[in-house]
Amino acid sequence: MTKPLSPTDTSHGPDAGSTSPPGPFKEFWNYFCENRGALAGLIVFIMICLMAVFAAWIAPHSPSEQYRDSFLVPPFWSDGGTTRFILGTDAVGRDIFSRLIYGARYSLIIGGIVVSLSLTVGIPLGLIAGFARGVTEIIIMRAMDIMLALPSLLLAVVIVAILGPGLFNAMLAISIVYLPHLVRLTRAAAITELSKDYVTASRVSGAGILRLMFITILPNCMAPLIVQATLSFSSAILDAAALGFLGMGAQPPTPEWGTMLAEAREFVLRAWWVVTFPGLAILITVLALNLLGDGLRDALDPKLKRQ
C-alpha cells in the first residue's frame, strides 16, 4: 500500500515471484498446488460445474422424457444395452445419463444456497456473540449447544417434518442444522482477533462497532470460515440427498440424485445400474469437495505451513 506505483512496477507481471515476495494469493496457490489431491478435487469440481451449466447441450436426452419402448435398459456395455442410452434407463424409460447431468444442477444449487444461507445468518450471530459477551453471548451459544445435541440429519428431518417435505424446506432445514458450527467458529476467531493491537488501534481511532465487526475483524477470520464453507457444501449435498432418499427432500420426478436413488430402491436386486450411478455421482462430487476442503485447510492454516 505504501509502495509508490510507477509504470515500471512489475509486481503484477508474470515474473513477479522472482524479485518480490509472493502475494498472499500466490503464496496460497503455491501451497494449494503442492497438494495433488486438492488440485484433482478442484478440477473435478470445475468439471461438475461446467456439466451443470451446459446440461442442456451435453445431455443426449431430456431428463423427463419417458421412452415407452425402453424400460430398464441396461448400460451400453451390458447385454441388451444400446449406445442410445449410455448408462441405461430407469423404470419409466428415462435416460439415466441425462438425468445425472441435470441432477448436478440441483446438487450444486443445494450446496450453494445452504452455504450462503448459513453464512449470512451464522457470521453475524458469531460476531455478535464474540463482541457482546455476557448474556447475549450465553443465549446465542446455549441455543447453538441445544441444536448440537440433536444429531444433524435427525434435526433436519424434524425441521422438514414441521415445514413439510420439499426441496426448499430441505435446504432451509440443512442451513439451520449447519448454523452452530459456523457460529462457534466465527465467535472463536473473533475473540482471538479482538485482543490484538490492530483492533485496539482501530477502536481508538473511532471505528464504529459495525466497521470493527465486518471490515476490521471479519477479513482476518476468513480462513477457517472458507474451509468450513467448503466442507459444509459437501455435507449439504450428502444431507440433501439423504433427505431426498427418505422422501423428505426434492420430490419425484425431480432428477435430484438422492430422489433418483429413492425411486430406484425397489429395483435394487433387478437393475443394478438404476441404483449404482446416482450414488456414484454423489460420491464423486462429495469426494472432490472434501479433497478441495482438506487442501484449502492445509494451504490456509498457518500452523500446518510451518511443518
Place this chain on the structure above:
Amino acid sequence: MFRFILTRLGLVIPTFVGITLLTFGMIRLVPGDPIELLAGERGVTPERHAQLRAEYGFDKPVLEQYWNYISGVLQGDLGKSITTKQPVVEEFFTLFPATVELSVFAIFLAVAIGLPAGIIAAVRRGSVFDHTVMGTALTGYSMPIFWWALLLIIFFSGILGWTPVSGRISLLYFFEPVTGFMLIDSLLSGQEGAFRSAVSHLILPAIVLSTIPLAVIARQTRSAMLEVLNEDYVRTAKAKGLSPGRVITVHALRNALIPVITVIGLQVGVLFSGAVLTESIFSWPGIGKWLIDSISRRDYPSVQGGILLIATTVILVNLLVDLVYGFINPRIRHTR
C-alpha cells in the same frame, strides 16, 4: 473432580430444558391445528374439539401448558402414539435395544479397524499403506451411506446370496425377548442356527453404520499419533533403547488416545443420524426407522417424544464421554 462433575452437570440442565422447549414448541409450529394433530383426528366437531382442547390442556396459558408438559416429561409421560395408542415411552424402549445393538456393533467395528489402521498409517507416514488408508478413509467419509447400503445388498444379498436383506432374525426362529439384544437372546434361546441367523442379519447394517465413524476414527487416530510421535518424550523413550513396539503402544498411543476418545464419543450423534437411514433400508426395527415411520404417519406425539429421548441419550453419552475424558486427562479437570 467433584467440582468438575458439577460444572458439567450444570451445563447439561439448560441444554435439556432447551430441548424440551423445542419439542414443546414443535407441535405448535407444525401447520394445522395442534389439537387435531395430537389426537390424530381430522375434521372433528366443535364439541369434540373443545373436549380435546381441555383434555390436552390447550385452554390453559402457555406457561402453564409448558409446566404441565415438563412435569409429565420428568415423570416419564410423553403422551400416547396416535397410531398404536401405546405410551410413547414404552414404544421407544421396546425398540431402543435394536438400535443400541446395531450401534454398539458398528462402533466396535469402527474402533477395531479404524484405530490400528490410523496407528500404522501414522507410524509409516508417507508409505503406500498410509496413502491407501487415508484415501479409503476420505472416500468412506464422503460416502452416501444409503447408497453404500444398496451396493452391499446388491453384492452380498443379490449376487452372492450370503446375507438376508431385512429384519433382525429369520422368521423360522421365535423366542421371547429377554434382553432385547438379538445376539444374546438367540444364544439364550438355545435354538440351533438362531445365533448365526441373527449375526447374518446384523452384519450388513453394522458395516454400513460403521463406515463414517470408521473413517473419522482412522483420520483422527493418525493425526493424533503424528502429533505425539514428534514429542520429546517419544524421542527420549526411543533414546533409552525401548523397542519401537513399546514406544508406540505405551508412550505414544496412550497420549494419542485422548482426542480419539472424544471423537468416538462424538460419533453417538453420527450413529443416530446413520441409524435413521440404515434402519430404513434394512427394515431394522429400531428407533431410526420408527421415527421416520412416525413422521410419514404424522404421528406427532411419537415424533415429539422420540426426539426428546434421542436428544437426551446424546446429551447423556456426551456427558459420560466428558467425564471419562476428565478422568483420563487430569489437565482438563483442573483447567476451567
